[in-house]
Amino acid sequence: MSSNDFIILGKSIKRGQRTILEMDVAKLHTRNSLRIPIIIDRAKIDGPVLLLMGGVHGDESNGVAIVREIIRKKYNRPKRGTIICIPVFNIFGYLNQSREFPDGRDLNRMFPGSATGSLASQFANKFTKEIAPLVDYVIDFHTGAAGRENFPNVRCVFGEENTFDLAKLFGAPYIVNSNYISKSIRETMHKMGKTILLFEGGKSLELDQSVIDCGVDGALNIMKKLKMQDGEIIIKKDPIIIEDSKWIRAPYSGMFQSLVKNGSKVTYKTVLGKIYDPFGEFEKKVFAPFDCYIFGLNTAPIVYKGDAIFHVSTEAK
Numbered sequence: 001m002s003s004n005d006f007i008i009l010g011k012s013i014k015r016g017q018r019t020i021l022e023m024d025v026a027k028l029h030t031r032n033s034l035r036i037p038i039i040i041d042r043a044k045i046d047g048p049v050l051l052l053m054g055g056v057h058g059d060e061s062n063g064v065a066i067v068r069e070i071i072r073k074k075y076n077r078p079k080r081g082t083i084i085c086i087p088v089f090n091i092f093g094y095l096n097q098s099r100e101f102p103d104g105r106d107l108n109r110m111f112p113g114s115a116t117g118s119l120a121s122q123f124a125n126k127f128t129k130e131i132a133p134l135v136d137y138v139i140d141f142h143t144g145a146a147g148r149e150n151f152p153n154v155r156c157v158f159g160e161e162n163t164f165d166l167a168k169l170f171g172a173p174y175i176v177n178s179n180y181i182s183k184s185i186r187e188t189m190h191k192m193g194k195t196i197l198l199f200e201g202g203k204s205l206e207l208d209q210s211v212i213d214c215g216v217d218g219a220l221n222i223m224k225k226l227k228m229q230d231g232e233i234i235i236k237k238d239p240i241i242i243e244d245s246k247w248i249r250a251p252y253s254g255m256f257q258s259l260v261k262n263g264s265k266v267t268y269k270t271v272l273g274k275i276y277d278p279f280g281e282f283e284k285k286v287f288a289p290f291d292c293y294i295f296g297l298n299t300a301p302i303v304y305k306g307d308a309i310f311h312v313s314t315e316a317k
Contacts, residue, residue, distance in 0.1 A: 006042055006049075006082055008134055016044040018077070023130070025091060025123055034092070038131075039071060039085040047081025048226050051135040052219060054086070056108050056142065056185065058093015058100070059204040063141030066199075066215035075220050078228040084135065097205060099145065109181075111188040128188060137166075138189050138196040139222060141215055144203040147300035150311075151263035152201035152214040158243065163195055169225050170197060170218035171235040173263060174295045176242045197222070203299060240293055244315065247296075247308035250275060252284050256303040258310075260294060267291050272310055275303065290314070 005012040009021050022035035052070060054063030067087040070076050076083045088094045092102050101107050101120035110117075113124030144150040153174035156163045167175045178198070180187035189196045199218065201211035223229040250256065254275040260266055266288045276283035286309065296311025303309060 006040075006134070008040060008084075009038070009130060013040055013042045013082070015042055015046070017042055023126065025126075026119060036086065036088065036091050039076065039087075040082065041077045041085075042082040043078040043080050043228070045080045047078070047228060048136040049082045049084065049134055050078075050223065050226065050228060051084045051086070051131070051138045052076065052141070053089050053138065053185075054141040055088040055090055055094050056140065057106070057145075057204070058088075058090045058096060058098050059146070060099075060141075060143035061205060061207055062143045062202040062211045062215070063199075064088055064094065065207055065212045066141045066219070069212055069216045070219055073216070075216070075223065075229065078223065079230060081226065081228050083223075083228065084131070099204070108185055109183045111183050111185050132189060132192055132194070135189075135194060137222070137226065138185075138194055139199060139219055140185060140196060141199045141201075143201060143211075144296065146204050147298055148308075148311075149203040149262055149297055149299050150200040151295040152199070152211055153242075153295050154218070154239075155198040155200060156196075163197065166195065166222060166225065167197055168239060169221050169233055169235070170199070170239075171221050171233075172199065172201075172214055172218055172239060173237065174242055174293070175239045176200075176245060176295070200296075240313075242293065242295065242313040245295075245311060245313050248272070248286070248289065248310040248312060250303040250305055250307045250309050251286065252282075253304045254278075254282075254284075255301060256298065256309065258297055258299075260297075260310075262294060262297050265291075265293050286310075288312075 025034045054067040103119045105120040110120045110124040112128040113121045152172045154167045154172045155176045155178035156167045158177040202208040221233045258273040270288040273286045292312040298309040
């Protein structure tokens with residue numbers, strides 16, 4: 001930033017100032033207002049603006065915990081530039097421990113939103129108009145949806161060199177080539193010319209310390225790259241690059257048991273799991289169709305034919 005003031009939600013933030021603001025979402029039918037806390041830390045030296053956000057889906061607890069831990073460790077207090085933290089983006093879903101907004105919509109499919117649309121659309125519109133234009137970089141922390149566990153990975157479009165380079169510096173075990181999804185925050189930010197990384201790790205309604213640590217360390221690496229924090233970038237292990245991926249789907253309905261560890265590499269014909277009925281009449285094995293890495297798996301005890309059960313790379317590289 002080159003100006004003396006950084007203005008967000010009508011509030012002017014001076015250099016060297018730390019502020020906690022609240023963005024109004026809506027009024028409940030009880031007349032109570034619902035507001036989202038937004039924590040802004042501006043350094044004395046101008047630089048880029050980084051947004052860290054968790055809880056876009058209200059049941060994705062790991063993302064909330066990652067941003068919370070960054071704040072607790074004071075990593076969000078930059079040496080240069082401005083860091084904006086939104087630990088709980090979907091406050092409705094977080095209170096209800098639900099993925100969706102109260103209107104039943106997936107908030108991450110409502111962007112850029114509309115001032116006259118549904119509740120989720122209006123909220124998306126407010127964020128797109130009042131927060132998004134101010135930032136340069138975004139890290140959006142996510143977790144596997146209900147019944148699915150994601151091994152820590154960063155997702156971006158490999159064809160975007162700057163974003164891909166940042167993804168490699170994040171230090172997650174896997175980097176996944178992922179196209180933009182229509183009406184998502186990620187697509188909207190990209191169209192606005194922002195650089196955004198999406199982190200995935202763990203599963204909904206569960207805290208996983210290894211996932212939290214990976215997200216915190218990755219965000220700190222990005223801050224160091226942007227010269228917002230001091231120190232050397234630490235990458236514990238070279239990431240595995242997944243250019244293309246697919247879901248292996250259940251060939252039968254029944255009780256499901258995974259026999260492989262999430263994050264592992266398997267070879268062709270490895271038994272990944274088994275599906276059986278509750279009456280002891282059949283038991284079927286699920287085999288790896290090729291050499292691959294597993295970075296997502298279904299943790300539900302019961303599956304139906306066609307359900308996604310293993311997220312794998314299509315080429316082991």
